[in-house]
Amino acid sequence: MDRFLIYGGNRLDGEIAIGGAKNAGLKLMVAGLLTAERLTLTNVPAIADIATMLDLLRQHGIAVEKTDESGRTLSIGGDITSVEAPYDIVSKMRASILVLGPLLARMREARVSLPGGCAIGTRPVDLHLKGLETLGAEITLENGYINARAPNGLKGDRILLPFASVGATENLLMAATLARGRTEIVNAAREPEIGDLVACLNAMGARITGQGSGTLVIDGVEALHGAEHAIMPDRIECGTYACAAGITGGDLLLLGGRIGDLGAVVSTFEEAGIEAVQEERGLRVRRTGPLRGVDIMTEPYPGFPTDMQAQFMAMLSVAEGASMITETIFENRFMHVPELNRMGARINVHGSSAIIRGVDHLSGAQVMATDLRASFSLILAGLVARGETSVSRIYHLDRGYEGVDRKLAACGARIERIRD
Numbered sequence: 001m002d003r004f005l006i007y008g009g010n011r012l013d014g015e016i017a018i019g020g021a022k023n024a025g026l027k028l029m030v031a032g033l034l035t036a037e038r039l040t041l042t043n044v045p046a047i048a049d050i051a052t053m054l055d056l057l058r059q060h061g062i063a064v065e066k067t068d069e070s071g072r073t074l075s076i077g078g079d080i081t082s083v084e085a086p087y088d089i090v091s092k093m094r095a096s097i098l099v100l101g102p103l104l105a106r107m108r109e110a111r112v113s114l115p116g117g118c119a120i121g122t123r124p125v126d127l128h129l130k131g132l133e134t135l136g137a138e139i140t141l142e143n144g145y146i147n148a149r150a151p152n153g154l155k156g157d158r159i160l161l162p163f164a165s166v167g168a169t170e171n172l173l174m175a176a177t178l179a180r181g182r183t184e185i186v187n188a189a190r191e192p193e194i195g196d197l198v199a200c201l202n203a204m205g206a207r208i209t210g211q212g213s214g215t216l217v218i219d220g221v222e223a224l225h226g227a228e229h230a231i232m233p234d235r236i237e238c239g240t241y242a243c244a245a246g247i248t249g250g251d252l253l254l255l256g257g258r259i260g261d262l263g264a265v266v267s268t269f270e271e272a273g274i275e276a277v278q279e280e281r282g283l284r285v286r287r288t289g290p291l292r293g294v295d296i297m298t299e300p301y302p303g304f305p306t307d308m309q310a311q312f313m314a315m316l317s318v319a320e321g322a323s324m325i326t327e328t329i330f331e332n333r334f335m336h337v338p339e340l341n342r343m344g345a346r347i348n349v350h351g352s353s354a355i356i357r358g359v360d361h362l363s364g365a366q367v368m369a370t371d372l373r374a375s376f377s378l379i380l381a382g383l384v385a386r387g388e389t390s391v392s393r394i395y396h397l398d399r400g401y402e403g404v405d406r407k408l409a410a411c412g413a414r415i416e417r418i419r420d
């Protein structure tokens with residue numbers, strides 16, 4: 001199992017290229033199930049989750065080809081020969097559940113393994129299933145699988161989501177593009193990745209309006225056609241490297257980064273003493289003075305994203321004063337706390353809140369990554385810790401970040417990947 005060795009203390013200066021967004025790319029690949037024609041995606045990141053989604057699409061019989069040398073362009077298309085998403089793939093990556101709506105819409109049946117929980121929470125899919133039932137699907141759960149049928153096709157209706165779930169919004173949105181008549185998704189999630197999916201689906205011939213308003217209106221069409229779409233830049237990768245500039249007191253130009261996608265993260269950076277300015281080539285991020293403690297509550301977009309919580313916690317562990325972070329999206333997303341505390345942080349968790357008392361310095365230690373964003377919080381801590389930090393179980397990190405050691409080292413970090 002690979003690990004990272006980091007020698008802390010260097011300030012980061014330079015440029016880092018931000019890749020295509022994992023949380024947009026995965027759904028855009030799934031959108032390829034909605035048409036027999038070719039969907040071409042560009043700006044595809046080279047991360048493990050994209051490779052897993054590629055396996056899943058191939059399992060459904062879809063041909064996926066890399067059409068340029070760098071592998072950043074994928075051409076997806078063909079006939080669906082299997083409507084089953086098996087446990088061994090779904091258990092590796094929860095986003096696999098998103099094939100359910102498109103398979104039902106196009107093939108009128110689907111059999112998808114229940115994803116189950118993961119390190120950050122129980123993560124049920126009840127809202128996906130209830131919404132599809134509202135569109136006329138018959139759903140049963142058996143032997144750990146969701147069996148879904150819509151023998152007469154799906155039929156548009158009004159769906160009120162009790163919580164603005166990202167995945168449920170995406171699953172229902174894709175299903176509704178091929179349903180008969182009009183579907184309204186009320187209290188739909190407003191994350192920028194959903195905007196990217198809407199843009200691609202509309203380019204494929206879907207009729208969707210209302211993105212960003214909280215209500216999506218979808219007028220179903222007979223069939224979708226091929227299209228070409230560039231995956232949006234990854235706002236979480238961008239925010240993560242912005243934290244690397246912040247914690248090391250550096251100055252980074254995050255190429256391709258877009259301030260407009262960051263929502264509440266921008267004002268939180270400002271409060272903490274970090275300036276983020278949009279430049280022509282990307283987002284310039286630098287520290288303007290000492291790091292200051294801030295209070296954060298995670299919320300659906302445009303609120304502060306749960307996917308940036310762990311990275312901010314690492315940064316605030318060396319800020320002046322105290323901070324409080326309240327996690328409202330997932331019930332178990334503080335797994336990085338004991339590891340940060342092993343490096344000398346002073347963090348106490350009380351229920352869904354963590355109190356972080358800033359310390360003068362962290363010290364290098366052997367720590368273990370527990371999930372994707374937690375992994376990067378340990379790297380951030382390692383970048384400023386005194387001495388050597390070893391972060392193990394970085395397969396979590398490889399799910400969603402490309403070339404971390406290369407990108408950080410190019411800006412002055414001392415980090416190396418050890419292949420044990």
Ligand SMILES: CC(=O)N[C@H]1[C@@H](OP(=O)(O)OP(=O)(O)OC[C@H]2O[C@@H](n3ccc(=O)[nH]c3=O)[C@H](O)[C@@H]2O)O[C@H](CO)[C@@H](O)[C@@H]1O
Pocket residue numbers: 023024026095121122123124125126127128129163164165166167168305306307329330331
């Ligand atoms: C691949 C991808 O894009 N993942 C993102 C997506 O995950 P994901 O799509 O799973 O996130 P959701 O918005 O659906 O989930 C948020 C909360 O709602 C709960 N819930 C969700 C669906 C449901 O049917 N029932 C239910 O109770 C979940 O358990 C969780 O506590 O959005 C999250 C919230 O911004 C991000 O942290 C993830 O990085």
Ligand SMILES: C=C(OP(=O)(O)O)C(=O)O
Pocket residue numbers: 023094095307372373400
């Ligand atoms: C939680 C995340 O991803 P997933 O939903 O795929 O687990 C994430 O991207 O931080």
